[in-house]
Amino acid sequence: GQQVMQIPQYQHVQEGEDFTTYCNSSTTLSNIQWYKQRPGGHPVFLIQLVKSGEVKKQKRLTFQFGEAKKNSSLHITATQTTDVGTYFCAGPRGGYQKVTFGTGTKLQVIP
Amino acid sequence: NAGVTQTPKFQVLKTGQSMTLQCAQDMNHNSMYWYRQDPGMGLRLIYYSASEGTTDKGEVPNGYNVSRLNKREFSLRLESAAPSQTSVYFCASKPGYEREKLFFGSGTQLSVL
Numbered sequence: 001g002q003q004v005m006q007i008p009q010y011q012h013v014q015e016g017e018d019f020t021t022y023c024n025s026s027t028t029l030s031n032i033q034w035y036k037q038r039p040g041g042h043p044v045f046l047i048q049l050v051k052s053g054e055v056k057k058q059k060r061l062t063f064q065f066g067e068a069k070k071n072s073s074l075h076i077t078a079t080q081t082t083d084v085g086t087y088f089c090a091g092p093r094g095g096y097q098k099v100t101f102g103t104g105t106k107l108q109v110i111p
Numbered sequence: 112n113a114g115v116t117q118t119p120k121f122q123v124l125k126t127g128q129s130m131t132l133q134c135a136q137d138m139n140h141n142s143m144y145w146y147r148q149d150p151g152m153g154l155r156l157i158y159y160s161a162s163e164g165t166t167d168k169g170e171v172p173n174g175y176n177v178s179r180l181n182k183r184e185f186s187l188r189l190e191s192a193a194p195s196q197t198s199v200y201f202c203a204s205k206p207g208y209e210r211e212k213l214f215f216g217s218g219t220q221l222s223v224l
Contacts, residue, residue, distance in 0.1 A: 009151060031210050042201060043154065045212035088153060096209040097142055097161040100170060101154035 003027065004102040006089060012108045019079050021105035023072040023089035030092060032065055032072045035101075037086045079109045113137055117202050117216035124192045124223045132187040132219050134202030140214070141207025143185035145169075145177065147198040148218075154201065160185055162207060192223045 004025045013019050023032065031050045035043040047056055049065035049072060056063045062075045072089055089102040115136045124130055136143065145157040146169075156169030160179040174196060176188045185204075189196055199220050203213040 004153075006153070033212060035213075042215040042217050043203075043213070044215070048210060048212065050210065090154075090213075092209075097159060097207075098156065098167070098169065099144065099159075099205075099213060100156050101146070103151065103153035 003093060004089065004091065004100060006087075006102040006105050008105055009103065010106045010108070012110060013079050015081060015109050015111050016078050019076045019083070019107055021074050021087050021107075023074075023102050025070045025091060025093075027093065028069045030069075030096065032069075033090045033099075034063060034072075034074055035088045035090060037088065037104075039085060041085075043088060076107075079107070081109050081111055083107060084109050115202055115204055115214050115216035117200075117219050119219060120217065121220050122222070124189075124221065126193060126223060128192050128223075129188070129190050130192065131189075132200055132202075132221075133184070134186065134216060135184045136202075136204040136214070137183065138204065138206075138214065139182070140204040141182070142205050143179065144203040144213065145175075145185070145187045146201045146203065147171065147196075148201060149198050157187065157200075192221075194223045197221060197223045 033048045034046040037043045054065045060077045064073045086104045086106045088104045093100045118133045141162045144159045146154040155171045158177040160166045163182045202216040205211045
C-alpha cells in the first residue's frame with residue numbers, strides 16, 4: 001500500500017480561510033518536496049525541505065519538516081481562488097532516485 | 112525548450128490491446144520516471160530509469176514494461192491493457208543527482224474499455 005499518506009484527502013474552504021495539509025511517512029525521509037497540481041494540469045514543484053525541523057515560507061505558504069523527518073505540513077494563510085488544486089508531498093524511498101508521492105490533498109476554495 | 116513531452120494526450124483502448132506511451136525530454140536529464148494518477152491514490156511510481164541503460168521497478172510495475180531508448184526518451188508499454196489500467200499517466204525527469212526537483216509532462220489520459 002501507499003507508504004506516504006496525506007490528510008485530509010479533500011478540503012473545501014471559504015476564500016480567506018486558512019488551510020493545512022499533513023504528510024506522514026512510515027519511514028524517515030532524507031528530504032521532502034511539495035508539488036502543486038492545478039485542475040487538468042501536471043504537478044509543479046513548490047519547495048524542498050532537507051533539515052529536521054526546517055520551516056520555509058513562500059508568501060502565504062508555510063512548509064514544515066518534522067523533527068523525526070517522517071512528517072511534513074503545508075499551511076496556506078488566507079486562501080485565494082488561485083490556491084485551488086491538489087497538493088502532493090514527495091520523497092525518496094529505497095534510494096534517492098526512487099521518488100514516491102503522497103496521496104495528495106485536493107483543495108477547493110469557495111469565493 | 113519544450114521540457115518533457117508526452118504522446119499521445121488521450122487514448123482509448125479495448126481490453127487486451129497493446130500500446131506504447133512515449134516520453135521525451137530536452138533538458139539533458141539523466142533520470143526519468145513514469146507515474147500513474149488515480150483518484151484518492153495520488154501519484155504512484157510505475158518504473159524509473161536512474162540513467163541511460165538502467166530501469167527499475169517502482170510501486171506498481173505489474174502489467175507494464177519500459178524502455179530507456181536513449182538519454183532523451185523513456186517509453187511505457189502496456190502489452191495487454193486491462194480496465195484497471197485506466198488512469199492518467201505522467202512522465203517526469205530530473206538531472207539525476209540527489210535532492211532535485213522533478214519536471215513533469217502534461218500527461219496521457221488512458222481509458223481501457
